[in-house]
Amino acid sequence: MTLEEAVRGIPSGASFTAGGFAISHQPMAFTREIIRVGQRDLTLIGMAECWVAEWLTAVGALKRTYLSNFMLEGFGRCRRFSEAVESGTLEVEDHSHFGITARLVAGGLGLPFMPIRSMVGTDILNKSGFEPPGDKFHTMVSPFGGEPITLISALRPDFAILHVAKSDELGNVQTFGSAAIVAEQARAAKFVIVTAEEIVSTDEIRRRPESTMIPALMVHQVVHVPFGAHPTGVYGYYDHDAPHLAEYYEASRTAEGVRAYFRKYVDEAPDHATYLDRIGVSRLMQLRVDPALGYVRSGGRP
Amino acid sequence: MSSAPTRDEFMTVAASREIHDGEVAFIGTGLPMVAGYLAKATHAPRVNLVFESGIIDPQPVDLATGVGDYRLLHGAAQVAGTWYALSLLQQGKVDIGFLGTAEIDAYGNLNSTAIGGYPKSKVRLPGSGGANDMASNAHRIVIICRHDRRRFVERLQYLTSPGFLDGPGARKAAGLAGGGPVRVITDRAILGFNPTTCRMRVEALYPGGSLEEVHASTGFELDVAECIEEAPVPTAEQLHLLRHVIDPTGIYIGKQANA
Numbered sequence: 001m002t003l004e005e006a007v008r009g010i011p012s013g014a015s016f017t018a019g020g021f022a023i024s025h026q027p028m029a030f031t032r033e034i035i036r037v038g039q040r041d042l043t044l045i046g047m048a049e050c051w052v053a054e055w056l057t058a059v060g061a062l063k064r065t066y067l068s069n070f071m072l073e074g075f076g077r078c079r080r081f082s083e084a085v086e087s088g089t090l091e092v093e094d095h096s097h098f099g100i101t102a103r104l105v106a107g108g109l110g111l112p113f114m115p116i117r118s119m120v121g122t123d124i125l126n127k128s129g130f131e132p133p134g135d136k137f138h139t140m141v142s143p144f145g146g147e148p149i150t151l152i153s154a155l156r157p158d159f160a161i162l163h164v165a166k167s168d169e170l171g172n173v174q175t176f177g178s179a180a181i182v183a184e185q186a187r188a189a190k191f192v193i194v195t196a197e198e199i200v201s202t203d204e205i206r207r208r209p210e211s212t213m214i215p216a217l218m219v220h221q222v223v224h225v226p227f228g229a230h231p232t233g234v235y236g237y238y239d240h241d242a243p244h245l246a247e248y249y250e251a252s253r254t255a256e257g258v259r260a261y262f263r264k265y266v267d268e269a270p271d272h273a274t275y276l277d278r279i280g281v282s283r284l285m286q287l288r289v290d291p292a293l294g295y296v297r298s299g300g301r302p
Numbered sequence: 303m304s305s306a307p308t309r310d311e312f313m314t315v316a317a318s319r320e321i322h323d324g325e326v327a328f329i330g331t332g333l334p335m336v337a338g339y340l341a342k343a344t345h346a347p348r349v350n351l352v353f354e355s356g357i358i359d360p361q362p363v364d365l366a367t368g369v370g371d372y373r374l375l376h377g378a379a380q381v382a383g384t385w386y387a388l389s390l391l392q393q394g395k396v397d398i399g400f401l402g403t404a405e406i407d408a409y410g411n412l413n414s415t416a417i418g419g420y421p422k423s424k425v426r427l428p429g430s431g432g433a434n435d436m437a438s439n440a441h442r443i444v445i446i447c448r449h450d451r452r453r454f455v456e457r458l459q460y461l462t463s464p465g466f467l468d469g470p471g472a473r474k475a476a477g478l479a480g481g482g483p484v485r486v487i488t489d490r491a492i493l494g495f496n497p498t499t500c501r502m503r504v505e506a507l508y509p510g511g512s513l514e515e516v517h518a519s520t521g522f523e524l525d526v527a528e529c530i531e532e533a534p535v536p537t538a539e540q541l542h543l544l545r546h547v548i549d550p551t552g553i554y555i556g557k558q559a560n561a
Contacts, residue, residue: 021355021384022370047384048355048370048431069431073331073368077428085416085426092421094462096434097354098388105385117392118438121476122411123461124430129421139477148477177375178355180384235372242367295372297364301553 003272006193006223007033010159013063015043017104017189018052019162020232021180022073023240026051027163029228029272030195035059036266045157046070047100047181051232051245052161054078057090058258064091064130066155068100072249074242074301079252093129093136095119099152101181106154108187113138113151120150160189162214163229165236167196171219172205172212177235177294179213186214195225197237227276227284238287239296244279246302304545307536309489310555311544312508313446314340315536316487317400320444325397326350326390328436331368332554333446334400339365339548340540352390354432356382365553388432391439394479399436400444405458408501408522410445410465410483412437413458420460430462437463439480449488454520466500491516492533496525506531 007030010016020026031052034042041063046053050070056062058080070078084090095103096118106114119125125137135153142149162182164175173194175182186192194214199222205212228234231241231248251257269275276284289295307315310333317337321327323346329338330353338351339362350359355369361377368374375381390396404427405413414433418424437443443465447453465483466472473482482500486493492506503525504516509532517524536544549555 020370022368024355024370024372067429069429071428071431073370082426085421086423088422092426094415094421094429096430096438097384097432098392098435099430101385101388117477117479118435120438121461121464121467121472121478122434123415123420124434127420127460148475150477176381177372178357178370178381178383180355180370183383184385233372235375239372289372293363294375295364300364300367300371300373 001221001223003029003033003195003223003225004037006221007037010034010039012040012042014158015045016159016161017045017157017185018049019180019182019185020229021048021178022050023232023245024178025163025180025229025234026232027161027195027228028230028232029225030161030163031055032266032275033272034061035262036270045100045104045155047097050078054081054252057081057084058252059262062090064093066093066095066100068095068097072245075245075249080258091130093131094124096124099124101184102152103155104181104184104188106152107156108184111154113153115149116152117150125150155188157189158191160185160192162186162192163195163225163234165196165234166198166200167194167222168200168202168205168216169222170202170216171222172202172216173214173219174205174208174211175213183213186218192219193221193223194219195223195228197226197228197234199224225272230279235294236289238284239289239299241283241287242300242302304538304541307541308556309508311536311541312533313487313489314544314555315540316492316533317444317446318344319534320485321346321349321398324348326352326395328352328391328396328399328440330354330400330402330432332402335366336544336549336554337400340543343543343548344540352387352396354384354387356384356387358382358387365549367553388435391435394439396440398442398444399440400446401433401436401463403445403447403453405453405455406445406447406486407455407458407465409467409469410486410495410502411458411461411467412445412463412465413460415460415462417459434463437465437480438478441481443480443483444485444487445483446487449490449516449519451519451521454522456522466495470498470500490519494527499525501525503527504530506533508533509535
């Protein structure tokens with residue numbers, strides 16, 4: 001399975017959730033390939049995959065998003081995302097982090113809803129985005145003790161796109177560091193696509209079964225994509241590329257800047273290997289983490 | 303010799319004093335992160351710092367640029383997931399949480415979602431993230447922000463995170479488990495809440511600060527505590543830790559002279 005084949009399996013109009021948290025573990029090679037293939041009208045069910053949200057909004061691929069927070073941590077606002085919400089071209093439905101995750105967890109457990117104590121009394125529930133309020137939540141008196149409790153409905157994305165450290169050919173996934181909600185995303189989605197830094201033998205997985213975060217029975221496709229999170233990082237492998245993230249952040253001040261960025265790194269780099277050539281071996285090697293620290297001592301900031 | 307403490311340093315020290323030893327503190331990026339490290343390095347060595355990216359009780363040697371940064375993961379006691387970390391809030395395990403905001407009203411309700419309409423808005427902000435979860439469920443909330451009339455408003459344009467909602471008893475009636483806000487630390491004053499009315503009140507001023515200046519920077523009627531205190535002055539040890547150990551390059555604590 002190539003990256004392009006996996007991406008072409010996602011139809012326009014599909015809903016998806018993407019792994020990662022801020023500058024960590026986001027499936028950026030997959031996102032670049034979506035931009036090349038050109039799907040439209042996508043729905044993102046997102047917690048902290050801010051770079052995916054920002055880029056797919058910037059190229060006009062996103063129609064709606066169920067979200068809790070999109071912010072380019074360490075830089076600032078997601079400018080293209082914000083601009084699209086402000087102009088009305090991107091529809092939003094807001095949650096807290098726990099709230100959006102609770103909806104995915106309910107989906108993953110095969111339940112219609114999850115009781116939750118967050119979000120009540122606020123505009124997150126009182127002001128609706130694109131979703132009718134009755135489809136998002138109900139409040140009730142708990143049959144156990146009589147207290148008020150909110151029920152938030154389940155969400156099941158069509159796809160989960162997760163970039164991880166290691167997988168075997170079958171899709172047994174071991175990934176390290178702050179994994180955010182990848183396990184919950186994998187359970188909730190109807191179809192799970194994993195891109196992995198390394199493809200390892202199943203014997204290697206079986207030597208440390210307690211480290212397996214997602215078993216193969218949850219995974220539908222596995223693609224080997226080294227540096228697949230660049231310019232975000234992968235714990236134990238490479239740090240986030242702060243100067244490169246800053247290059248996008250500066251470019252995002254204008255629509256023309258964004259077009260130039262994607263021309264350089266997506267249009268003129270027709271596949272992931274060409275993209276990595278464009279970034280350069282020396283730059284990629286500089287991002288490799290100090291194993292004792294888990295990051296690059298001199299890196300981190302643009 | 304070290305120069306006089308800046309307003310950022312006053313704010314950070316005030317924030318760190320809100321953390322008691324042995325507590326569980328939920329921390330985000332920025333000044334709260336520095337305040338949490340400062341508390342742990344001084345009066346609260348057994349505090350458990352928890353981050354929404356799932357990191358529990360780390361021992362970082364370099365300051366992180368955000369909660370997703372691997373610098374924050376170093377020496378952690380556990381790397382759980384986000385779901386687990388946030389569930390600690392709902393279970394009532396978290397004593398104190400720190401929040402920033404774009405808007406705040408007299409009851410300590412916060413807006414970090416949108417200015418000028420919803421869902422289509424004039425200025426779209428990042429959204430709740432874990433802020434609402436903290437504000438809903440932590441035993442105590444401390445808000446840290448700049449103090450001006452655009453931020454301290456009579457009416458929020460969007461209520462993202464609950465303070466006391468519309469007054470006494472409202473949190474309980476809504477089903478909110480946490481205790482709500484206890485302190486608002488700004489660059490002009492340290493504020494708290496009147497326990498009877500749940501409205502914000504001035505509790506302490508920085509050296510050189512005045513009540514008039516605080517009122518002039520606030521867009522709602524602000525109560526004043528019976529006894530206004532002087533904000534705690536950062537000690538030489540605290541200044542040393544902030545300037546040379548925790549944030550030596552001035553990532554979060556500005557280098558500006560006394561504001």
